[in-house]
Amino acid sequence: MSLRPVYIRAIASLGAEDPDFRQLFSPLEARRMGRLLKRAVWTSRKALESAGLAMPDAIVTGTDFGSMIQSEAFLGALKQGGDATPRPTNFMQSTHNTIGSLIAIQLGCHGYNATYSHKGNSFRSALQDAWMQISLGDIDTALVGWFDEAFAPVGSTDKAVSVVLTASPEGAMGRYEDLLGTLLES
């Protein structure tokens, strides 16, 4: 089978500093979402905006650990007992695919949606998934992200990167294989 070339059209990322979330979220939304989710939606929106793409064909997410802060809150409540009741919100937001599915809900995107959680290889797997589907001609565009939060006990750090992959060279930053190395080091 002949494979199509794949291009990177936009990249958006955040460092350890948070942006002003009020630009994107209502106070109610902002309260409901944890910081990891807000940062993920932020970079997703920014990447799509700079790619000039309203709706991707697929959303593929990598997260090395998911939300450890939510896991810790739920596990802590479970182990400490007493008045601490394990909260459904913590459980729900500790599921790794909560990030990718929230992006889909925010965009109203019914396309392909998957999440990889394989330590340092999570983002690489997510990119490979999107690359394969575009190469094979199954889809034309994909929004790929890497989201993690700093949590000392497992050695994770803050990470929020969103990338738009396309089959079309139009407006591209470059070929996928030429930019992959830089992306993985981001």
Place this chain on the structure above:
Amino acid sequence: MSAIGCGQAETLAALRERRSGIGPVKYLETSLRDFPVGEVKLSNAELAARTGAPDTWPRTTLLSILALQEALLQASLFPDGKAFSSAKKKADASLCPEGKAFSSAKKKADATENAFPSGKVESLQESLILVSGTTVGGMDLSERLYPAYSPWHSCGDSTDLAARFLGFSEATTLSTACSSAANAFIYAANLIRCGLAERVVAGGAESLSDYHLNGFNSLMILDREWCRPFDATRAGLNLGEGAAFLVLETEESALERGAKPLAVLSGWGNACDAFHQTASSENGEGAFLAMSKALKVAGLEPSQIDYVNAHGTGTPNNDASESMALRRIFGDCIPPVSSTKPYTGHTTSASGSIEAVFCLLALQHGFLPPQLNWKEADPACITPFCHSERSEESCEESFRHILSNAFGFGGNDTSFILSRV
């Protein structure tokens, strides 16, 4: 590996004898003892003894190894049983036991991570990729070690332990909650279609944990009775556990090495309901799109599907939403549909691959797994296939295409089609 058996022979017997594996909690350490569960009927020590792996490894990993060993042996990808004992020795030497201080455990885990894949156990004959699906990972150990985290807490670590133990050259992990294993099939199929691999082992594993039993309880979707998918009185799901893996390969590669294909993965579809983090939409949009895509990839009309293995968890919301999607796909001609969750409980991340094995057994042995524990029709739901020995025999040889559904939190919905060779 599931509550109804370790290996295909036990699983087949239970399905044919209509035997459920759901019962009171026996092995899991939890305070929620009044919820029935579908446990694999082996302790961690017994699993470890069967696999040759240390009993201090995550239960998810131990279940994976046992299922992978069966799959690799059946596919003639494992030389012989001797490899297991030498694999065990090397694994013991390179991986530390539970109970040490967290920091030193973490350091060693990092060291072995860097050594992978060059430090792999040489037991497989060739380079082989493992694509697994899990969400719980090594949570069972983190529960025991609390407040420390197990060095194998994460999804990736629990997969890597199994991969390294058996000598896989590469591994990755899908984590889309209850559709994880089904999505592993898609990723594996695409690796093969792109020419990146000739064969890939794909599936999923999930052990029960106090964590997600409490999580599902906090969402109020557990039933205190035996689950009743599609029944008017259904009140929730029973959690289960297990692991299952399929060896996927191209027809050319199978023919070349004289392997006998069991079935064709003829279609797959992944779509997002994009409705709610834990609830399914009323019109079952995600499920409808996933099934539609799978039919399109397979080049099949809905009327060519002979049986649907439903996601059918037993929650009021899932079963109504899935029924709506089934009606949208099949109209008035809905093929036999059953949920096998009353046999195994909801094995969450592993359900896609465990149910794929049920479908393969059904295709090979010419029977449909009848649904258990359904009594009262619900106008909002399809009527599942529940009967009988006679009608099962009559459909022998006659069915060719089976569609299976696996839907996850966040509306991560996946369907795949298995067809007779």
